[in-house]
Amino acid sequence: MSVVAAEETTKVNYLTALRNVLHEEMERFPDMVCIGEDIGILGGAFGVTEGMRDKFGPDRVLDTPISESAIVGMAIGLAMTGRIVMAEMQFIDFISCGFDQIVNNAATMCYRTNGEVPLPIVIRGPSGGYGGGGPYHSQQNEAWFAHSPGLKVVIPSTPSDAAGLLRASLRDPNPVIFYEVKELYRKREIEEPIPPGEWIVPLGKAAIRREGTDLTLISYGNPLYLCLQAAELLQEREGINAEVIDLRTLVPLDKETILNSVKKTNRVVVVNEAPKTCGFAAEVVAIINEHVFEYLDAPVLRVTRADTPVPWVQPLELAVLPSVDKIYDTCIKVAKF
Amino acid sequence: MNQKSTVIPSEEEVKTEEDKERKAKPILPRNSLTREDHLEILRQIYLARYFDVRLIKEKRRGRLRGTLYSSQNQEAILVGTLYGLRSDDWISPVHRDMPAFFLKDMRSGWDNPERKGMSIAQVCAQVWGKATAPGRAKDNWSHIGSVPLGIIPSTSMLASTIPVACGVAYDFKLRNHDGVVLTYNGEGSTARGDFHEGLNLAAIHDLAVIVVVENNQWAYGTPVELECPTEDVADRARGYNIPGLVADGQDVLDVYDKTMWCVERARKGLGPSIIECKTYRAFGHGDHDDQRADRYRSKEEIERGRRRDPIAVYKTYLVENGILSEEEAKRYSPEGKHAIQVTDEDFPPEVVEAVRKGVEFAIASPLPEPEEAFKHVFVEE
Ligand SMILES: Cc1ncc(C[n+]2csc(CCOP(=O)(O)OP(=O)(O)O)c2C)c(N)n1
Numbered sequence: 065m066s067v068v069a070a071e072e073t074t075k076v077n078y079l080t081a082l083r084n085v086l087h088e089e090m091e092r093f094p095d096m097v098c099i100g101e102d103i104g105i106l107g108g109a110f111g112v113t114e115g116m117r118d119k120f121g122p123d124r125v126l127d128t129p130i131s132e133s134a135i136v137g138m139a140i141g142l143a144m145t146g147r148i149v150m151a152e153m154q155f156i157d158f159i160s161c162g163f164d165q166i167v168n169n170a171a172t173m174c175y176r177t178n179g180e181v182p183l184p185i186v187i188r189g190p191s192g193g194y195g196g197g198g199p200y201h202s203q204q205n206e207a208w209f210a211h212s213p214g215l216k217v218v219i220p221s222t223p224s225d226a227a228g229l230l231r232a233s234l235r236d237p238n239p240v241i242f243y244e245v246k247e248l249y250r251k252r253e254i255e256e257p258i259p260p261g262e263w264i265v266p267l268g269k270a271a272i273r274r275e276g277t278d279l280t281l282i283s284y285g286n287p288l289y290l291c292l293q294a295a296e297l298l299q300e301r302e303g304i305n306a307e308v309i310d311l312r313t314l315v316p317l318d319k320e321t322i323l324n325s326v327k328k329t330n331r332v333v334v335v336n337e338a339p340k341t342c343g344f345a346a347e348v349v350a351i352i353n354e355h356v357f358e359y360l361d362a363p364v365l366r367v368t369r370a371d372t373p374v375p376w377v378q379p380l381e382l383a384v385l386p387s388v389d390k391i392y393d394t395c396i397k398v399a400k401f
Numbered sequence: 402m403n404q405k406s407t408v409i410p411s412e413e414e415v416k417t418e419e420d421k422e423r424k425a426k427p428i429l430p431r432n433s434l435t436r437e438d439h440l441e442i443l444r445q446i447y448l449a450r451y452f453d454v455r456l457i458k459e460k461r462r463g464r465l466r467g468t469l470y471s472s473q474n475q476e477a478i479l480v481g482t483l484y485g486l487r488s489d490d491w492i493s494p495v496h497r498d499m500p501a502f503f504l505k506d507m508r509s510g511w512d513n514p515e516r517k518g519m520s521i522a523q524v525c526a527q528v529w530g531k532a533t534a535p536g537r538a539k540d541n542w543s544h545i546g547s548v549p550l551g552i553i554p555s556t557s558m559l560a561s562t563i564p565v566a567c568g569v570a571y572d573f574k575l576r577n578h579d580g581v582v583l584t585y586n587g588e589g590s591t592a593r594g595d596f597h598e599g600l601n602l603a604a605i606h607d608l609a610v611i612v613v614v615e616n617n618q619w620a621y622g623t624p625v626e627l628e629c630p631t632e633d634v635a636d637r638a639r640g641y642n643i644p645g646l647v648a649d650g651q652d653v654l655d656v657y658d659k660t661m662w663c664v665e666r667a668r669k670g671l672g673p674s675i676i677e678c679k680t681y682r683a684f685g686h687g688d689h690d691d692q693r694a695d696r697y698r699s700k701e702e703i704e705r706g707r708r709r710d711p712i713a714v715y716k717t718y719l720v721e722n723g724i725l726s727e728e729e730a731k732r733y734s735p736e737g738k739h740a741i742q743v744t745d746e747d748f749p750p751e752v753v754e755a756v757r758k759g760v761e762f763a764i765a766s767p768l769p770e771p772e773e774a775f776k777h778v779f780v781e782e
Contacts, residue, residue: 101620101621101623102620102621102622102623104623105622105623105624105697106621106622106623106693106697107622109621127622127623127627128627129589129592129620129623129627129628129629130559130560130589130590130592130593130620130628131592131593131594132593133594134592134594154621155557157557158557158558160558161558161593161594161595196466196467196541197541198467198539198540198541198544198557199539199540199544199556199557200540200544200556200557200558201557370774370775371778372774372775372778373539373540373778375538375539375540375773375774376466376467376530376538376539376540376541377466377530377538377768377769378466378768379768379769379770379771379774380538380539380769380771380773380774381774382771383771383772383774383775384774384775
């Protein structure tokens with residue numbers, strides 16, 4: 065077997081997919097800089113940036129102090145001078161400490177300068193619950209940023225999407241908030257080969273993970289896999305054939321894929337793990353109402369996290385997060401409406 | 402003001418005859434400690450060490466959830482800063498300070514129900530994530546607190562308790578109350594905006610906020626030189642025109658002296674200060690990082706950092722000053738031993754017993770019911 069063929073079929077996990085793209089883009093773009101806490105000497109808390117400091121040196125892989133606001137501000141300055149910047153948040157929860165620089169400075173820069181100052185910044189970090197991380201290591205706070213015009217918001221759910229969307233994000237001239245799903249980092253079951261070459265998954269294109277005719281499940285991140293499991297159960301137990309859509313990017317949003325699916329199935333459940341009130345699921349419901357209300361045979365329902373912080377110990381954490389059961393029951397309600 | 406002002410006047414500070422005398426025969430806060438005080442301080446250091454050792458062992462057996470941020474080698478900082486506080490003073494421990502929750506106000510009696518500190522059992526329940534924990538296990542490990550006990554609950558966001566401490570201390574000021582608020586921070590967290598914003602505010606209003614910086618040389622995988630530009634982290638005090646003291650974090654009495662100096666000053670309304678306690682992080686950042694930490698830190702460095710075990714340093718003092726005999730000092734000797742090598746015999750029985758009771762309480766306590774997850778998002782009427 066040739067080397068190339070071997071490479072093409074080697075399965076990698078979600079984390080390695082990300083790491084490889086960072087290495088490749090750093091090689092391809094000599095002006096690219098990575099900044100963040102513990103990304104250099106340590107190689108990142110989760111190891112996403114492992115090996116980069118040795119390869120590209122401490123100047124391009126900068127270990128910053130614990131200063132999220134300064135990290136984002138610095139990323140803005142670097143990007144202004146024409147560099148591509150990857151800024152890591154050790155956990156996406158800590159992005160709140162850099163919030164002002166993101167929503168007031170980075171998000172509005174292009175607008176304020178009449179498009180003269182693009183900011184090719186990717187702020188990425190591990191996100192999501194189900195791991196017993198408690199209130200500050202489990203958040204899925206994408207709605208804060210989807211609500212701030214000028215930012216793109218990306219959440220990959222598979223290794224090849226992680227790779228393709230990260231490359232697309234790094235090459236995008238706008239600031240991107242890139243949510244990595246930490247429970248997927250090393251998940252064996254989802255390992256897959258990454259398409260060769262400079263593999264890109266364009267921002268703004270959803271993926272249909274399971275074709276179906278009776279009901280549409282719309283999700284992203286961790287709950288996507290719960291939706292796929294619920295879909296199998298619906299098929300097995302009730303003969304309900306659910307379609308499962310992975311949004312992949314929230315901004316820009318692939319409305320077309322959503323609306324086409326709704327037109328086909330006429331029934332929808334939206335699932336995500338952020339709190340319900342003002343979460344992105346609410347946005348999806350509103351869009352469906354605005355565009356294809358007449359196609360609906362049932363109200364669009366949501367399965368989300370409860371409106372609570374993410375509690376720590378397992379019985380509490382699972383109580384507030386979406387589960388296969390909660391999704392299944394909601395689908396039955398919608399299907400039998 | 403001389404920014405390196407310490408309990409013992411420096412050369413530049415010696416101006417009058419009185420200063421000279423003070424320099425020759427410094428009146429150190431430690432001088433008023435009794436033999437009983439010393440024995441109690443030693444017992445508390447043992448307790449902090451034993452608690453940590455017990456958790457390390459429990460974690461290794463897979464009985465605990467969450468990350469264990471060992472406080473080993475840093476016990477002198479916790480005991481030295483807490484021992485001289487009053488019951489009505491406030492503290493805010495963070496991730497590496499688990500023992501502080503029960504060490505607070507221990508002088509009022511370990512088992513005294515009126516004591517303004519958590520019980521060992523409560524802290525164990527928190528670590529085990531049980532319904533009997535102060536926060537009912539909604540948040541993990543060090544993220545607990547109690548207003549009646551004067552403990553600010555922290556978040557994960559480093560240095561975020563300093564502005565909160567300003568609020569508590571401002572309340573003290575409005576009430577003419579001479580309490581102090583002592584906050585703990587790693588040196589890494591001194592880079593956060595909240596650290597600067599909080600101290601700036603505290604200094605402007607002479608708030609009784611004492612910022613203890615546990616400089617253990619590493620913030621996760623980043624060394625102190627990449628976290629702080631000044632020679633000592635305490636030098637950051639200059640920017641706020643407040644004293645920045647450097648203490649030997651391995652020497653409980655040095656920490657005690659300097660804390661009491663800052664506390665007295667704060668009680669008089671003279672404002673905040675920083676005490677940087679030099680120490681070394683014995684293990685990885687958390688137990689998940691133990692193996693990686695042995696790679697990003699050299700063997701020699703680790704050995705050097707662990708060499709001055711605070712228990713050994715204190716015992717030397719106690720023997721030299723006739724407070725303990727050589728024999729008595731040797732009786733319990735966990736110092737210098739790795740957490741997994743020490744046994745219960747290395748600790749005084751009352752220490753082992755106190756932790757054992759706490760652990761048993763935690764293990765016997767139930768997990769919280771799932772409904773608990775939905776309670777108290779708002780105040781319940
Ligand atoms: C605002 C914020 N950013 C990042 C983190 C992740 N984090 C947790 S502990 C830590 C290192 C802390 O180092 P230091 O303050 O020196 O304390 P030490 O752990 O050494 O005691 C980091 C980066 C955090 N908790 N909060």
